Amino acid sequence: MPHDASQFSVDERELQSRRAFFELTDDDLRRLAALRPFAERHLDDITEAFYELLLGHLETRRFFPDEATVRRVKAMQRQYFLGLFDGRCDLAYAQNRLRVGAAHERIGMAPKWYIGAYRRYLGLILDRVFEEVGDPAEARAAYQSVQKLVAFDMSLALDSYIDANLQTLGRHQAAIRELSTPVIRVHDQVLLLPLIGTIDSQRAEQVMEAVLMRITEEKAEVIIIDIAGVPVVDTEVADHLLKTTAAVRLLGARTILTGITAQVARTIIQLGVDISAMPTRARLADGIELALSIVGKTIAPKAV
Amino acid sequence: MGLRVLDAVELPIRYEANIAEVRRSARSLAQSRGFDSFATAALTTAASELARNVWVHGGGGSAVVEDLSDGQRSGVRMTFRDSGPGMSQADLERALAGGFSTARSLGLGLSGTRRLVDEFAVDTRPGEGTVVVITKWTRF
Amino acid sequence: MGGPIPILKVGPNLLTTIHVELTDSIAEVFQQDVLRAIERTGAGGLVIDISVLEEVDTYVARVLADTGRMAALMGTRSVLVGMRPEVAATLVRMGYGMEGVETALDVDRGIARLASPRGDR
Numbered sequence: 001m002p003h004d005a006s007q008f009s010v011d012e013r014e015l016q017s018r019r020a021f022f023e024l025t026d027d028d029l030r031r032l033a034a035l036r037p038f039a040e041r042h043l044d045d046i047t048e049a050f051y052e053l054l055l056g057h058l059e060t061r062r063f064f065p066d067e068a069t070v071r072r073v074k075a076m077q078r079q080y081f082l083g084l085f086d087g088r089c090d091l092a093y094a095q096n097r098l099r100v101g102a103a104h105e106r107i108g109m110a111p112k113w114y115i116g117a118y119r120r121y122l123g124l125i126l127d128r129v130f131e132e133v134g135d136p137a138e139a140r141a142a143y144q145s146v147q148k149l150v151a152f153d154m155s156l157a158l159d160s161y162i163d164a165n166l167q168t169l170g171r172h173q174a175a176i177r178e179l180s181t182p183v184i185r186v187h188d189q190v191l192l193l194p195l196i197g198t199i200d201s202q203r204a205e206q207v208m209e210a211v212l213m214r215i216t217e218e219k220a221e222v223i224i225i226d227i228a229g230v231p232v233v234d235t236e237v238a239d240h241l242l243k244t245t246a247a248v249r250l251l252g253a254r255t256i257l258t259g260i261t262a263q264v265a266r267t268i269i270q271l272g273v274d275i276s277a278m279p280t281r282a283r284l285a286d287g288i289e290l291a292l293s294i295v296g297k298t299i300a301p302k303a304v
Numbered sequence: 305m306g307l308r309v310l311d312a313v314e315l316p317i318r319y320e321a322n323i324a325e326v327r328r329s330a331r332s333l334a335q336s337r338g339f340d341s342f343a344t345a346a347l348t349t350a351a352s353e354l355a356r357n358v359w360v361h362g363g364g365g366s367a368v369v370e371d372l373s374d375g376q377r378s379g380v381r382m383t384f385r386d387s388g389p390g391m392s393q394a395d396l397e398r399a400l401a402g403g404f405s406t407a408r409s410l411g412l413g414l415s416g417t418r419r420l421v422d423e424f425a426v427d428t429r430p431g432e433g434t435v436v437v438i439t440k441w442t443r444f
Numbered sequence: 445m446g447g448p449i450p451i452l453k454v455g456p457n458l459l460t461t462i463h464v465e466l467t468d469s470i471a472e473v474f475q476q477d478v479l480r481a482i483e484r485t486g487a488g489g490l491v492i493d494i495s496v497l498e499e500v501d502t503y504v505a506r507v508l509a510d511t512g513r514m515a516a517l518m519g520t521r522s523v524l525v526g527m528r529p530e531v532a533a534t535l536v537r538m539g540y541g542m543e544g545v546e547t548a549l550d551v552d553r554g555i556a557r558l559a560s561p562r563g564d565r
Contacts, residue, residue, distance in 0.1 A: 007336055166338035166378060166442065209342050212529035219549055246541040250532040252525060252548035320467050345499050345530035346537065352501040402539060413502045416538030
């Protein structure tokens, strides 16, 4: 069973509040339950007509790549349709409807398609209710009840779709963050972060967070941050580096700054930035040697 | 699409235990709206600071937690209200500049808290209590 | 031992794990318990484990730093261990670097740190 991305759920209070707003009463549910025979009679033709729309439209047809998918989805749709006439609207029912939205987000089906599909449903049901239920007042009442429950279902599906969407985006953000901040493990307990490109505040935040996560994951004692690839080192960049270093220290690890060019060394002192708290080196290689010595290692020539 | 308030909850801040409740409410909302762990921690810490201020210096008050949406991002807005002594403009400016150094002074943590959130507003007058409104959005 | 936060003797050191919310009353009792334990055991080191804490605001940070300072007055060196990335990032963003408080990644590293002379790093 694929992982359900949406964490949106309803509790009893939310369920009652939503039902009240959609004016979905126990009378409506009773009326719907009474229509069950009607629903069973029309299950096949409504399902077929419903899928005529989805399969007949180019952009929605791609969600049904093969016969097996069509059969499977039709079976689920029939269950869904009959569920409308169960005469209940409790937490279990709501949870079930929430899964619809999450499922649509997972396959990438945009809200416009399933809102359109719900509209089709209502159209098909409207025609048949007015054909079959003789008394116009009764037919109207029956249709109102259907419409309320379908709208209610749609609201839940949309909420969970939106929530699943946000979760997916959150994961993408995390992935992007990973890619743009490549933290390398150069040795046991020693990490290296070669910073390349400009560092604005947003990137600086991402860098700090990625660094802190990796240090915790790897239980690293030292992280070397190499800034040779950062074109401009001004007070802001220096500030970001100091913040990151302070946070690394709070974790219990240490930072070594390398890649300090002649230009950068002048700029930092002239700006009056105090980075005396952390060891710094011009060359990355020197930083690595220092890091290794901190963790009790040394690079020695092989015995001949 | 403009700003929408999807839901709002008001929590009293009368006892020290209420601070944790405010924090938990902020945490649960932030997590359900897809805030990552760093953003969640920033928001809940800000909530903790401000709730504590209300309890310690404001003589009690309330926190309103709102679930926001601007059409693209989710947000959490929190309004902390107390009817304590309030602050003069001069005191407020000093607090926001991070000037207070004594451990128990009112306003300690205000300047730090401001850096944890996206929007920050303080309305306070001596003798009229204090209202602090903070908002944090999911990053996009 | 008065409060809910346990304090254990581990070799020459004391180890305490903060697993509950630090309210005014609990913090007070905690500090008293720590200092009494130092008195009783003569422990040379104190490891404060905060790996369970999901957030640390300036109040809690102050309590922790103060505890370390109180222990230091009694001749005991303390190390704060296990701070979570989110907590560290938040404190630093607020401008709270907790300088003057020694830190280590976890309990093991904390104990190793206490075994090496101060200023070694």
